[in-house]
Amino acid sequence: MKKIALIGNPNVGKSVLFSRLTGVRVVVSNYPGTTVEFLEGKMAVGNDFVEVIDVPGTYSLEPSVPAEEVAIKMLEDADMIINVLDATNLERNLYLTMELLETNHPMIIALNMQDELKHNGITINDQELEKLLKVKVIPTSGVTGLGIRELKQALGQATSGNVKSRTHQQRWEHIGIIIDSVQQLTHRHHTFWEILEDASVNHWWGTVIAMGVIFVCFKIVRFIGEGLINHVMAPLFNSVYQPLLGQLSAKLGGNGFLHNILIGKLFEGQIDFQQSMGLLTTAPYVELVMVLPYVFSFYLLLSFLEDSGYIPRLALLLDNIMHRLGLHGFAIIPVLLGFGCNVPGIMATRVLESKRERFIASTLISIGVPCAALQAMIVGILGGYGGKYVLFVYAVLFIVWLFIGTAMNYFLKGYSPELFIEIPSYRLPSARLLRQKIVLRIRGFLIEAMPVVLASVLVINLLQQIKLFEFVSGLFGPLLSFVFGLPKEAVWVLIIGLLRKDIAAGMLIPLGLSLKQLVIACIVLCISFPCIATFAIFLKELGLKRLSQAAMIMLGITVLVGGSLNFVLH
Amino acid sequence: MRKVNLTKMKTGEKGIIAHIDGGTVLEKRLAVMGVRMEKTITKLSSFVMKGPVAIKSGRTVIALGHGMAAKIWINLSEK
Numbered sequence: 001m002k003k004i005a006l007i008g009n010p011n012v013g014k015s016v017l018f019s020r021l022t023g024v025r026v027v028v029s030n031y032p033g034t035t036v037e038f039l040e041g042k043m044a045v046g047n048d049f050v051e052v053i054d055v056p057g058t059y060s061l062e063p064s065v066p067a068e069e070v071a072i073k074m075l076e077d078a079d080m081i082i083n084v085l086d087a088t089n090l091e092r093n094l095y096l097t098m099e100l101l102e103t104n105h106p107m108i109i110a111l112n113m114q115d116e117l118k119h120n121g122i123t124i125n126d127q128e129l130e131k132l133l134k135v136k137v138i139p140t141s142g143v144t145g146l147g148i149r150e151l152k153q154a155l156g157q158a159t160s161g162n163v164k165s166r167t168h169q170q171r172w173e174h175i176g177i178i179i180d181s182v183q184q185l186t187h188r189h190h191t192f193w194e195i196l197e198d199a200s201v202n203h204w205w206g207t208v209i210a211m212g213v214i215f216v217c218f219k220i221v222r223f224i225g226e227g228l229i230n231h232v233m234a235p236l237f238n239s240v241y242q243p244l245l246g247q248l249s250a251k252l253g254g255n256g257f258l259h260n261i262l263i264g265k266l267f268e269g270q271i272d273f274q275q276s277m278g279l280l281t282t283a284p285y286v287e288l289v290m291v292l293p294y295v296f297s298f299y300l301l302l303s304f305l306e307d308s309g310y311i312p313r314l315a316l317l318l319d320n321i322m323h324r325l326g327l328h329g330f331a332i333i334p335v336l337l338g339f340g341c342n343v344p345g346i347m348a349t350r351v352l353e354s355k356r357e358r359f360i361a362s363t364l365i366s367i368g369v370p371c372a373a374l375q376a377m378i379v380g381i382l383g384g385y386g387g388k389y390v391l392f393v394y395a396v397l398f399i400v401w402l403f404i405g406t407a408m409n410y411f412l413k414g415y416s417p418e419l420f421i422e423i424p425s426y427r428l429p430s431a432r433l434l435r436q437k438i439v440l441r442i443r444g445f446l447i448e449a450m451p452v453v454l455a456s457v458l459v460i461n462l463l464q465q466i467k468l469f470e471f472v473s474g475l476f477g478p479l480l481s482f483v484f485g486l487p488k489e490a491v492w493v494l495i496i497g498l499l500r501k502d503i504a505a506g507m508l509i510p511l512g513l514s515l516k517q518l519v520i521a522c523i524v525l526c527i528s529f530p531c532i533a534t535f536a537i538f539l540k541e542l543g544l545k546r547l548s549q550a551a552m553i554m555l556g557i558t559v560l561v562g563g564s565l566n567f568v569l570h
Numbered sequence: 571m572r573k574v575n576l577t578k579m580k581t582g583e584k585g586i587i588a589h590i591d592g593g594t595v596l597e598k599r600l601a602v603m604g605v606r607m608e609k610t611i612t613k614l615s616s617f618v619m620k621g622p623v624a625i626k627s628g629r630t631v632i633a634l635g636h637g638m639a640a641k642i643w644i645n646l647s648e649k
Contacts, residue, residue, distance in 0.1 A: 420633070
């Protein structure tokens with residue numbers, strides 16, 4: 001099958017076009033480096049199929065970050081190129097085009113972001129551009145769907161530019177000639193959005209705006225999350241699902257092997273969703289009632305922020321702090337993604353230049369950044385005692401985070417490169433793309449979480465039946481009580497925590513812990529080993545040596561922090 | 571005409587890029603992001619403690635570290 005690669009600068013809308021061409025749904029955002037891996041999809045052309053590859057963005061064919069290396073490797077395998085250009089930034093985008101023309105691959109050009117041209121006061125003569133570049137140019141807009149059909153039809157007309165290799169200087173000279181004859185700019189006044197764009201990167205105004213944005217986001221995540229729990233999911237479970245389970249429980253005789261596995265323990269003859277620990281009771285309750293609403297509200301806000309173009313501004317504002325940790329501001333993107341789920345967070349560290357940065361960022365994410373599911377449980381468990389306890393957990397995590405980052409920056413050899421990013425214009429997020437992204441993320445969450453949660457509850461129940469549960473708790477329990485002041489049953493919380501954090505946190509509820517024990521248990525769950533999925537991606541991305549080093553740090557910091565809190569707190 | 575490096579420019583000031591120290595690697599990397607010799611740029615902000623600098627060239631806004639900014643020399647525009 002023929003391979004067509006979509007290649008272009010970062011953040012020019014390659015993934016939106018890819019999605020339009022192949023029907024494959026992908027995550028797209030308004031910042032450079034959303035796509036760190038290539039994606040493949042099939043597209044029908046006449047009676048035939050071709051393979052379309054969405055390639056991470058690159059500014060030139062001389063790579064500077066791992067994600068760009070992927071782009072260049074993909075290029076070698078491609079039979080044909082669709083070079084995607086941001087029409088609002090033509091001059092700079094043409095540099096890569098010049099390099100691509102010199103590779104003599106058959107190519108066509110998608111002059112994308114047509115919908116943004118008019119209000120930016122830019123006119124481009126695309127026929128003239130086509131004449132000068134000697135390859136087909138199709139004006140497109142991935143967001144509105146403009147030109148997609150024409151792009152598909154033009155695939156047969158791809159030609160190689162037949163250009164000899166040029167020097168850096170010659171390329172720019174040639175671009176200068178092209179720009180002069182195809183692009184016209186009309187002067188216009190600064191719009192409200194542009195003023196806001198400039199203000200949000202200013203050291204004073206930007207800081208004020210950032211604090212406002214973060215505060216409002218927290219409030220909205222909380223409002224939507226709590227709202228969905230209290231007004232939708234909990235009532236649904238309590239008034240619709242519980243009576244059904246009650247009937248099942250009665251049919252099973254209220255006791256026995258099957259009852260214990262499916263329904264779990266009864267409390268005063270009733271099912272207690274938080275404590276029964278059955279496959280049909282606590283498992284779905286934790287995931288769907290306690291966790292899902294927060295995962296949804298978190299991703300809703302994160303996706304909106306991503307598509308608006310605000311996040312790179314945050315990278316600039318936080319650059320100073322991140323430098324103390326051996327990272328630069330752009331590392332805030334993997335960290336923010338990590339607050340949703342650590343796995344995509346660690347994947348996203350590919351936008352960082354050096355192995356050293358990737359190691360620091362991935363370790364910090366695994367230790368100090370609890371995923372949305374775990375955060376939802378922490379709020380669920382500690383929120384009832386008062387917001388200050390939740391805040392305390394976050395404060396401890398933040399200090400641990402700063403401490404480990406500073407220490408790693410001090411002890412690891414090498415230096416960290418400087419911040420160097422493009423800050424995109426604000427864009428009003430497209431409702432279609434936003435919906436698509438949230439659906440993808442929520443579906444991903446449910447597919448990954450539910451089987452593991454069900455399996456965890458099943459295994460725990462089976463182990464209790466065969467008494468292995470008590471054996472293991474008895475073996476390691478005394479150590480746990482001594483160091484963290486936790487009861488011996490909490491051994492299993494930590495073991496299940498290796499599989500999934502949310503259901504592990506859920507197992508704390510029936511243990512009847514004191515407030516101090518709950519706080520310590522939540523912190524230990526966060527900073528000790530991450531879940532198995534995070535381990536796997538860490539291993540894949542950074543290798544066994546780095547993973548073992550990170551694991552040692554995790555073990556050390558958990559004993560240090562958990563032990564000191566046990567000693568200090570009353 | 572006064573020539574200063576980017577870190578010494580004041581927020582809001584405009585100028586033309588005169589030269590870039592630090593060899594062709596940095597120059598090429600900056601060029602492909604739209605920061606090139608003879609381009610007019612506006613400084614948008616700079617942060618304390620050798621923090622990053624944000625500049626605007628046309629519609630492109632770029633944030634770069636203090637060390638890089640110190641290598642970019644600007645001929646300030648007359649007011």
